[in-house]
Structures are given as C-alpha cells and as structure tokens.
Amino acid sequence: MTEKIFTRNFHLADSHTLTRYREQGGYTALPKAFGMEPAAITEEVKKANLRGLGGAAFPTGVKWGFIPKGSTAPRYLVINADEGEPGTFKDRFLMERDPHALIEGMVIAARAIDSHTGFVYIRGEYVKPWRILDGAVKEAYAAGLLGKNIQGSGFDFDIVLHRGAGAYICGEETGLLSSLEGKKGWPKIKPPFPAIKGAFGRPTIVNNVETIMAVPHIINRGAAWFAGLGTKSQGGTRLYSVSGHVVTPGVVEAPVSITLRQLIYDRCGGIRGGKKLKAVVPGGSSAAILTPDEIDIQMDVDGPKSKGSMIGSAGVIVMDETVSIPEALMVVARFYAHESCGQCTPCRESTGWIYKMSRRIIEGKGRKEDLDTILDVAKRGAGTTICAFYDGAVGPYISYIEKFRSEFEDLILSGAHA
C-alpha cells in the first residue's frame, strides 16, 4: 500500500481540529521552517520537484522565485480553492478533513516569499469546507499560529478567507485575482504576471490548496524523500478525483507514477457493472479524452501529455460503453459556453457557436459540415486568448470528434439520437 501523505488523517474523527492535527505531528514543520532562511525553503521545494497541482503543473519553487527581490512592498500569497474544474473534487476533501495542513503550509510558503497576508479564495458553493476552514483559522489564531509574532519567530501572517460567487473562470489565476479585488472575474492580460503585479497591484503568488498542503511534509521529511515518491518530472503523490463509471469512485491518493489503468482497475475497482471502458478524461473536463488503448500512461505531468492530453487537476472521468460521446461533447460544450467570461472575442463567440452546433447534432439536425466546422473553429481560436480557458475547452472539442468521429457521423446521418 502506498504511503499516504495528504490523506493520512482523513480517517480520523475530528481530523479537522487543531488538537487532532497536532496529535498527528501537525505544526512541527513550522518551527523548522522558521529556523530556515526563506531562500532555503524555496530551494527545498524546488528540489522536492513539487509541481502545481491545480492544473498548470508549474514548478512551485520556481514560481516562488519570481517574486521581485529587494522590494519592500507588500506581497501576497493567494490560495486557489475555487476548484471549478468539472470532474475535480479533491481540494474540497483536503479542506474539510485537514484544514490545518493548509494553514501550516501557507505560513511556511508565506515565510518563503516574505508575505504577511494570505488569501484563500474558496468556491462559493463550498459551504462546508469554508465553514471548517474558517473554524481552523480561528483555532490557529487562538493558538498563536497565525497573527503577530507566530510562535515567537518574529514573523507575522494573517489569513483572509474570501468566498467566490460562482464562476468557473474565477479559478483561473488572474480571474481569481480580479474577483478577489472586487471586480468582475475577468482574467488579466499578461504581462505583467502576478508575481510582479498581482492582487491589488502587488507581487502575488497563487498556489492551489493541494500544492501548499504538500509543503509541511516536504519541510518535515525533506525534498529528497518527496521527490523520490514521484517520477523524473514530478515529485510526491497527489489526489486523483475519480468519477464516472467505476465501481468505487472517489478521491484516491497515489504516487504520480501510478498508471491510469492501475487507477481505474486496481484502485477504483474497474468499470461498473462489468461493462467495457469506452473513454476516459485524465485531468478534468478540459483535458483531451483518451481511448482504452491509451491508458497505460503514468499519471504525472508527462504521461497524459504523451497522448496529447494533460494531467491538469487530475480529475479522472471514466466513461463506459453506454456513454454517447456526442452527448458528452454537448454537455461539456454547454459548460464552456456558459462559463466563458466573455472577455476575449474568440472564446466568447466560439464557445457559444460550438455549443449550438453540438446541440443541433444531438437534436438530430446536424449537418455533414458541422464536425469540420467545430474542429476548424476550435483550432482557429486556440492560443489566441488572454487566459487558458479556451485552450482548455478546445481539448474536448477536438479530441471527442477526432477520436469518436464515426459516432458523430452516424448520428448526423441517422438524424436521431440513439
């Protein structure tokens, strides 16, 4: 059985409390971190090969290093707890079951980048996780683990919880910052990058919940240990949110060296009802879909990429043979049309247009040229927008049609949805 890191306390009653967290060795990384130079913390995280676990997989320590040196201006640590990617639900469990690990990770990360204010931007619908995290923050303040002069270290750090109002785009790094600033959640044009000019115009690091929760473990047990758990491209374990037609869906912690096949068949009991696997999305709805012959890949950064997909947020969506891929495309297209922020023209217009075409196909009014139009429109818009939203939407648009084209053609020719 794999060693559990993130989920080690999940089974404990009251795992979200300070008492229980401390019983399990919590907040022991903090004094160690206070004994280290900030640059040494960053270096340790770099060596651990920790990648961003929210979707982009950017090396975390490298990102921290982008904060301008020598400036005395305030800088912020922002935790992305929006978790809007369909098929992804790991951060929710982390905040519900182990909120103090997030707080401890934040304090350490803040010390590394010399930030004294951290924000947790939490998805509005996540009422329970917010309530639990809010309670944990209050406990931490009461215990002197947040606020002024934490544990006598001379280091001050405050955490502000900010609840989102329900838009997928607010999980995009700069859309999140706009929303945090009280504006419409529109992604910001880059450059400047957030590390230079982020929240409220100040240098800002945005990290995912899971990413930051890895930090106390790295400080406690060393970069080499964490890196050794993973592959060449990525250290550690991560949480896979497995949903769809598997026997035991849920959050699975596994080393990033696990294969997609192992995840589906060994960890989640295989396909429900003895049915055949038809397709699987490896990294949340924006990842390109994979066929059954493409699942012998490691679930690190490189594995899905080798098949033209991405690991993203590690939201694994499993589809059995009963699934209509055209209908699945319509559902995903509807989502992206609904959630496009509307700022950039190609994204705003293409997502709506593609949804209309995909819906028409499902309604039995598809035209022969629709498939090529969708593919062409998707490809033309790709890489032309402010943020990665549209590039994410393009993943399913193209892969669903290219890999299951005959299913779409049959539907168009028959004029009726099976």
Added chain:
Amino acid sequence: MPKLTINGKEVEVPEGTNLIEAAKAAGAEVPHYCYHPALSIAGQCRLCMVDIDKVPRPQIACNIQAAEGMVVHTETERVKETRRSMMEFHLINHPLDCPVCDQAGECFLQIYYMKHGLYDSRMTDEKVHKPKAVPLGPHVILDAERCILCSRCVRYCDEVTHTGELGIFHRGDQSEIGLFPGKTLENKYSGNVIDICPVGALTDRDFRFQVRVWYLDTAKSVCNGCARGCNIEVHTNKHRTHHNEGRRVARLKPRFNADVNKWWICDAGRYGFKWIDDKSRLAQPLHRAGAQATEVSWDRALPELVTTLQRTRPEEIGFLASPQMSNEDLWVLRRLAEQLGVRNIDFRVPPRAPGDEDNFLIRADKNPNSRGAELLGIGPGQGGLDAAGMLRAAREKQLKLLWVFHHDLWAAAWPEAEVLEALEGAETVVFQGTSSAGEVSARAHLVLPSAAYVECEGTFTNFEGRVQRFRTALTPPGEAWPDWMILSFVGKALGFQDPVFVAERSEQVFNALASTVPAFAGMTYRGIGDAGATVKA
C-alpha cells in the same frame, strides 16, 4: 528609443510605444477594436495580432511594447488568417443591421471586414439576441446586439470621467454592455462614448437617423463654448438639405489635439450648436424707427452707421465687444476705435450666474476668446469707460451711441431695469451679432447680422494662450458677414487708411495683428496650423 523592424522597415519609436503605434510609424495599419490610445490596454478583441520573430504564435500588438531589435510582421499569411478568423468571431452574433444601422459608413466592422475579412459566413444557427435601442442617458442609445464588447465605453467611464456608469454583464456570448443599477449615462462628457465605439452599438440620440454620414462635409474648427477651445470637426449637411429638418450643422465631433482636449469634448460643447440653424438667426440688417423694424440692405445700413459715428463725439461712443468674437474681429474693432478716438471699449460683461467648471475640460468662462481680447488690448483707453461705466453713462445720457456686439445684456449680472434704462438712454443702439439677443436686439436702432464662427474663418486664443484656427464650414445665412468684415467696411467708409480696412481675408488681419501685438509676434496664420500656437507669456 528602441529601433525595431516592421515589415522590413526600420523605425525608431519612443520607449513604451506599443506595436500598433510602432506599426503606424512604419506606415502599417494594424486593425484593432478594443485598443484606444487614451484607455488602458484590454487585449480583448484579439484582432491586432502580429507575428514577431522568434515568438511561436501571433501576439496582440496592443500589449507588446517595441523593443530594440524586435522584428515584427503585420502581413504574413498567418497574421492575415488570424485576422480573418477574429473577424468571423466578431461577426457571428452581429446582426445584419447594416441597411438600418446609423453607424453605416463609420463602422469598423464593415471597414475591417472589407479589408481583412471577406470570408463566406459559416454561421447557420440562430444568433444571440440582445436588447436594441436602449437609451442609456440623454445623449446615448445602445444597441446591445451590435456591440462587440470591446469595453472602450466601460473603460472610458472608469478611467476618463471616473463616473463608472457602465459595465459588462452576464458571461460568454450572452455578455452585454449595460448601466449599473440606478445609474444613467449622463456625465458631462457622455457623448464621447459614441465617438470611441468602433461599431454601431452606441449612437447619438441627437444625430441618429438625421442624415447619412457620407452626405456630410467636414471642417476643422474650435469649440466656442468655453475658454478651453476644444478642437472640433464641424459636420455639415449641404447636399441633402431636406434631411435633418433643414439644419445645416449635423453634428460636432472632437478633433484630437494633444495639448488641448486630447480626444474629447464635453456634452455642452458637442450639443451646443443648435443656435446656428435656429430661426432666431439674423440674416439681414434691420433698421428700427419707433416700434417699426424694417429689413434693409447693407447699402442703407452701413451709411447710416457711418453717418452716426461721424456725427457723434468719440467720448459719446461706446463699444461693447464680445469675447465670442475672433482675434481678427477684435483687432479690426480696436483699430476702428483707435481711428475714431473711441476710448470707451470693453468686452467684460459679468454673467448672471458663474459658469460651471471642472478639472478636466470645462471652464467657467463660457467664451472662446477672453484671453485674446485681453491680449489685443480690448479695454478702456485713457479716461475711457468699461462695460458697466458705458451702461451707466448711457443711463445718464452721456453716451449717445452704444454699439453692442453679441451680448444679451439681460443674461448679465446687472439688474435688468438698469440695462433697459441704459438702452433707452442712448440715442443710438447698434446691435451686431449672429442671433437675436432678447431685448438688446429688439430695442436696437440698427441690427447688423454677423456670421457664426462656423460660417467664417479666424482664430481664438484660449485661456492658456493657445491661438487656434477655425475654418469655414458653411456660408453665412442671408446677408450676414463676419464681424471683422463689417467693421472693415465701416472703417473704409469712414476713410481710414489702416490696411485692415481693406483686408479681403482674415489671414491678412491676423498677420497684421501678429506684426503689431507683442504676444503674437512671430506668428503667421498658416504657421498656426491645425494644432495651434501659443502666445508669448
């Protein structure tokens, strides 16, 4: 000053110049919607993509600053294809309103489609429908379907007027411009959003459907609404006289001047032109005897005026000039006063209520040429009377001839009864102006019609001392003449020899004043150019 190469041509541009402006300097047009040099960079329309050497994908030119050694291409096949794609995206939900849209002829969707689009439409599904013809305020109307969400108007209200009335609501292709709850777009500069809207989404409630833009003529001018002297274009309808209810001035638009008004004008200036084609315009000299006013020709009016001037002693004559008059008008008036020996001359008539002012463009002084009048020495000579003194003298029957230029003295701060008494006290009241001025013109013995500033050419000097030219957009109505010409004719008829009394063009008058008045020394009419020139301190 980075040097870069654009389409094979090397250009040097100031530090911080973006690639749209750098391309312009190299003679290349990069199409764009959301970029406007006065506003923050939005990067939304994605139309301004260019290829940059060593960069794998086309990049938006608006958000990339020129850098030393950069090699940029604005016309590669990839760039052209990207533009075509962006145009297709812009137009898939745009209604086919061209036949009825009042932006026709000035719409960058049309222009860019013809230049960069030219694809066959692939959009066969129902377009998104949004609200049409929604009034946003007193001057602006919105057609949300035509809006391409470039956000220029939103940024304008956020960044220029700081009034924040507008926002973009909803998401995706349902996004639309709108007012925040409880707001209306009625700030003092609201009309500028019409100018910066690149499509037909925001149109002018005053102008729309009055006349098609391709029937309009354009003249460069200067707003006469306040001492700022915003640079404007006067758009006139001379070819479809049955349109626009017969009004010749169809609209005013701001004209860029980096030192005066940038891209903007206030609503008061923009819409303050209706008097030009108003029925109250004076088109013929009038002679009044008792209650009877009769239209007369200049051949009768001028000799009568000349005779009156000749028979009246200089100290019994008062000239009440106007800061609405051009430098040329005022200079000829000053020469005439000097030749006649008239020392009772002034232009300062206090308004009844102080004008509104802000820290942007609007000035409390609602006249375009107060500074010019000061610099040209329009004021009482040795022992002469100022404006209030002239009225007092008229009341006391010591002033026999009062020549009032443009002023409606009932709008002044003085008590109406005193003004009335002054007008009744003078033996002869001459009113010279463009429009009837209430009781002043109604009681004048001689009314002389003068041309409006859009009906002649000349210069105004704004409050900062910038001398700016306005040009002829229209011919004056009936027999109205420019003020300086009327004064020249009078001077010539009086037999005075000064060259300004035989001038045929305002240029001659200006050059004459520039050679005499130290503040204007070195200036020439043509040298002023389109941007103006500043007087010596």
